[in-house]
Amino acid sequence: MEIRLSAELKDKLSRMASKQGRDQESLVQEAVERRIDCDEWFERQVDMGLGQIDRGENREHDQVVERMEQLIAQKQPRR
Secondary structure, eight states: OOOOOOHHHHHHHHHHHHHHTOOHHHHHHHHHHHHHHHHHHHHHHHHHHHHHHHTTOOOOHHHHHHHHHHHHHHHSOOO
């Protein structure tokens, strides 16, 4: 596989690799892997949320606001 990077991105990659004492290819490999992992996680979360909606496990906006207010109040220092 071959990818094309802008001159600016190539410079950033070169600086980062030099700083970390690594080769540019390993940094690109790691960056792509992290991005793919993140996208896969996000898709799983969306699918899980859609499943909850399909099962009627979602909450109305007012219920969410009320719950968030309760959680915030619990975290406030007591006086």
